[in-house]
Amino acid sequence: EKMRESLLEAKRETWQMMEARRRLNAAFAHDLRTPLTVLRGYCDFLLKYVPEGKISEEKAISTLSAMDVYLKRLEGYTATMSSLQKLEEIELSPEEVSFERLCDEIKNIPVMLTSNKKVDFHSSGNGVLYVDLSTVLQTYENLVSNAVRYAENEVRVSCVVKDAVLSITVADDGPGFTQEALKNAAEPYFRAEKDMSDVAHFGIGLYICRLMCEKHGGSLVVENAAGAKVTANFAILKHE
Incomplete structure (x- = not known):
């Protein structure tokens, strides 16, 4: 009976861990969409107007600076995702x-x-x-x-x-x-x-x-x- 209870508890813990990971991955994917969409918009803008010489150097630099902000945000998301996965696996040291x-x-x-x-x-x-x-x-x-x-x-x-x-x-x-x-x-x-x-x-x-x-x-x-x-x-x- 004790073995059965232990197996059930282990299954519950495994399911909870998988469910937490699923929620984490879903949240991560959701939050990636906005910066990726913004970057795609900026990229399309530059590809369209820079070759035609229709934007000033100042505007181009401003757009690149805005893109840099979102790239750093993506880098931050990636780093936090890695950190969270490590936290999920951490063992307590009481x-x-x-x-x-x-x-x-x-x-x-x-x-x-x-x-x-x-x-x-x-x-x-x-x-x-x-x-x-x-x-x-x-x-x-x-x-x-x-x-x-x-x-x-x-x-x-x-x-x-x-x-x-x-x-x-x-x-x-x-x-x-x-x-x-x-x-x-x-x-x-x-x-x-x-x-x-x-x-x-x-x-x-x-x-x-x-x-x-x-x-x-x-x-x-x-x-x-x-x-x-x-x-x-x-x-x-x-x-x-």
Whole structure:
């Protein structure tokens, strides 16, 4: 019976991994269409008018500069796709970490991430945790850098341990998530409409956070509360 349950669990995990990869590939293909379409348009424009001498050198250089922006965006997409595939395969390396040390590590994250925004930190908990510290800190860095982008003046951070779960919540006083973002913010390559022109961000930050939480037996919760609020839940692992 135990062997049967183990086989069923292995099948479920394999199916979930395949489904996650399918969604990732679909999102990647979808997001490639826009820059490729734009590049094709610019290319057709140059091929048509440059030979006829109908555009100025200034216009040609301007068009090439615009193409360069989209080429860099494509390069970025390719790099993130490779990184995400590696993240999916990463193995956790849990260690004993005191709650006090974890909070100190979080508070010592470089100030440059928080720009000129005020960061209010609150913690509640104690004892020794058994977690993958680098995974937890990477998740926090993604959450706080995301919050800083949208905050008006303040970012609120709380770190709480309760019922064998470590919860790190990062909230901001910005406009909050749209209804579409509440549903899809943690999906790969999702970007809100107002971010579509930002070629420096690819819409994978919260997806990475979700992936890290799920690897840790937890979850990522996206909601609004006087601004955007995201909670990363990590199950405190047990010693094998």
